[in-house]
Amino acid sequence: MTALDDATVGRLVASAPNGAELTVPTYDRARLTTGIVHLGVGGFHRAHQAMYLDRLMAEGKAMDWAICGVGVLPGDARMRDALAAQDGLYTMVLKHPDGRLEARVIGSIKEYLLAPDDPEAVLEKMASPEVRIVSLTVTEGGYNIHHVTAEFDLDNPAVSADLADGAVPTTTFGLVTEALRRRRERGVPPFTVMSCDNIQGNGGVARRAFTTFARVKDAELAAWIEDNVAFPSSMVDRITPVTTDADRAMVATRFGIDDAWPVVAEPFEQWALEDSFPTGRPPFEDAGVQVVADVEPYELMKLRLLNASHQALCYVGYLAGYRYAHEVAERDVFARFLLGYMDAEGTPTLEPVPGIDLDLYKRTLIERFANPHVADTLARLCAESSDRIPKWLLPVVRHHLATGGPIEHAALVVASWARYDEGVDEAGEPIEIVDRLADRLHQAALAQRTDPLAFLRDRELFGDLVDDERFTAAYTAALASLHEKGALATVEALVARS
Numbered sequence: 001m002t003a004l005d006d007a008t009v010g011r012l013v014a015s016a017p018n019g020a021e022l023t024v025p026t027y028d029r030a031r032l033t034t035g036i037v038h039l040g041v042g043g044f045h046r047a048h049q050a051m052y053l054d055r056l057m058a059e060g061k062a063m064d065w066a067i068c069g070v071g072v073l074p075g076d077a078r079m080r081d082a083l084a085a086q087d088g089l090y091t092m093v094l095k096h097p098d099g100r101l102e103a104r105v106i107g108s109i110k111e112y113l114l115a116p117d118d119p120e121a122v123l124e125k126m127a128s129p130e131v132r133i134v135s136l137t138v139t140e141g142g143y144n145i146h147h148v149t150a151e152f153d154l155d156n157p158a159v160s161a162d163l164a165d166g167a168v169p170t171t172t173f174g175l176v177t178e179a180l181r182r183r184r185e186r187g188v189p190p191f192t193v194m195s196c197d198n199i200q201g202n203g204g205v206a207r208r209a210f211t212t213f214a215r216v217k218d219a220e221l222a223a224w225i226e227d228n229v230a231f232p233s234s235m236v237d238r239i240t241p242v243t244t245d246a247d248r249a250m251v252a253t254r255f256g257i258d259d260a261w262p263v264v265a266e267p268f269e270q271w272a273l274e275d276s277f278p279t280g281r282p283p284f285e286d287a288g289v290q291v292v293a294d295v296e297p298y299e300l301m302k303l304r305l306l307n308a309s310h311q312a313l314c315y316v317g318y319l320a321g322y323r324y325a326h327e328v329a330e331r332d333v334f335a336r337f338l339l340g341y342m343d344a345e346g347t348p349t350l351e352p353v354p355g356i357d358l359d360l361y362k363r364t365l366i367e368r369f370a371n372p373h374v375a376d377t378l379a380r381l382c383a384e385s386s387d388r389i390p391k392w393l394l395p396v397v398r399h400h401l402a403t404g405g406p407i408e409h410a411a412l413v414v415a416s417w418a419r420y421d422e423g424v425d426e427a428g429e430p431i432e433i434v435d436r437l438a439d440r441l442h443q444a445a446l447a448q449r450t451d452p453l454a455f456l457r458d459r460e461l462f463g464d465l466v467d468d469e470r471f472t473a474a475y476t477a478a479l480a481s482l483h484e485k486g487a488l489a490t491v492e493a494l495v496a497r498s
Contacts, residue, residue, distance in 0.1 A: 005087045009089060029087075034110050037068045037191075039175075049196055049236075053065060053287075054106045054108040068112070069112040069113070078261075088107070089106065091105050091251050092106050127183050132277075134179070136197060137197055139387070177214045184221065193210065202299070204231065211226050230276045232276040239371075272290040274293070292354070309342060312337065315419070323377060326370050340409055345405070349396050386461055407470070412474075416482060418456070422445040440458070
C-alpha cells in the first residue's frame with residue numbers, strides 16, 4: 001500500500017493491484033496557480049467541482065484555476081489535516097451499478113486554509129488578484145435565510161458578532177464581505193461568488209445574503225457589491241455518500257492507496273451553470289458542464305424530482321426498518337410510490353427543460369437510487385430535513401393547492417417526516433434526529449399522538465399549510481395510517497389507489 005502525496009502519485013498506477021481501474025494526474029501540479037477559493041470542502045465538492053477542474057487540467061487547461069479550500073468551522077480541521085498530509089490529493093471512486101470500481105486521484109486542490117486558525121490568511125487569499133471565483137458548498141442552511149420570511153437572519157449570534165465594529169470575521173458572510181472590501185480598497189476587481197448548494201435560485205439567495213450582511217456592515221460597500229459582484233446560479237447533481245472506514249479499506253485493498261479521506265460517488269454527474277463571470281472562468285463546458293443562460297428549469301427539475309424523491313423514500317424506508325436507499329428503491333412498491341409522486345405531483349410543476357427527456361430522467365433516478373454499491377444511507381437523506389422539505393417539497397404542495405392538483409404523495413412524505421421525528425422506528429429502535437431544530441421537532445412530533453396537527457403548526461417551517469383543510473385532511477389521514485398500519489402498508493395503499 002502506497003501513501004498518497006506528490007512524491008508517490010506518479011507510481012500509483014504501476015503499483016496498483018492487477019485489474020485496478022485507476023487514473024492519476026499526469027499534469028505538472030507545480031504549474032498550478034490558485035484561481036478559485038472554495039468554502040466548504042466536503043465530499044460533494046471533491047466529487048463534483050474539483051473533479052471537473054481536474055478533468056480540464058488533465059487536458060492541459062485551467063492550470064490557473066486551481067482551488068484553495070477553506071474550512072470555516074473548527075471541525076474542518078480534520079479535512080485540513082487529511083489534505084495537508086497528501087499535498088491536496090485524494091482518491092475519488094465511482095461505484096457502478098454492476099459493481100465495477102473506477103478510481104481517479106484528483107489533483108485540482110492546491111492548498112487548504114482553516115479560517116479559525118488564521119482568518120487573516122484566508123482574507124488575504126480571497127483578496128489576492130489571482131483569485132477570480134469564490135465558490136460555496138455550505139449546505140442549504142448555511143445561507144442563514146429564514147424559512148418563512150426568506151430574509152437574512154440578522155439575529156444569528158455569529159452574524160451579530162461579525163457585524164460588530166472591529167470584529168475579526170468568523171462566518172462565511174464576514175469573511176467574503178471583508179475580502180471584497182479589501183479588493184475594492186485596493187482597486188482589484190471583485191471575484192465572482194458561485195454557489196453550488198441545493199437551493200432554488202442559489203445565486204439569488206447568495207446575493208441576498210451577502211448584500212444584506214454588507215448593508216448593515218457598510219452601506220457604501222454593499223452598494224458596490226450589488227453593482228459589481230456576480231452571483232451566478234447553478235444546479236449540481238451527484239449522489240455522494242459519507243466516506244466510511246470501509247471505503248478507506250476498499251481504496252487500500254483494491255487500488256493500493258493509503259488515503260486518509262477518499263470520496264465515493266455514483267457514476268452520474270450533472271452541473272448546469274449560469275454563464276455570468278465578469279472576471280473570467282475555466283472552460284467548464286469542455287469538461288461536460290452545461291453552461292447556460294438560465295439555470296432555473298434545471299434546478300427545479302432536480303429539486304422537485306431528485307431531491308424531493310430522496311425525502312419521499314428516506315422516512316418511510318427508515319420507519320419500515322431499512323437503512324440504505326437502494327434497499328428501498330429496489331422494492332417495486334416503493335419505486336412505484338416515487339414514480340407516482342414524480343409523475344403526478346412533481347413534474348406538473350415544471351416547465352420544459354432544454355435538452356432533457358424528463359421521462360428518461362425519472363427512470364434514471366430510480367436506477368440511481370437502487371445502485372447497491374453506492375450504499376447511500378437513509379440517515380444521511382433524513383438529516384437536516386427542516387432545511388430541505390420547505391425548499392424542495394412544499395413548493396410542489398402549494399402549487400397543487402392553488403391549482404386543485406393532487407397532493408396525496410407529498411402529504412404522506414410530510415407525515416412520514418413527522419412520524420420519523422418521534423424518534424423511534426416501527427421496531428422500537430431509536431432514531432437519532434439530525435437537524436438544527438431537532439429538539440423542537442421532536443417535541444412537536446411527540447405531541448401529535450394527541451394533537452395530529454402538532455407538527456404542522458410550526459409556521460416557521462410550514463407557513464399557513466395547517467390552515468388548509470384539503471392538505472390537513474390528506475396529512476392527518478397519512479399520519480394516522482403510519483401510526484396504525486405502518487409505513488409499508490401505508491405506501492402500498494396509496495400506490496393501489498393511484
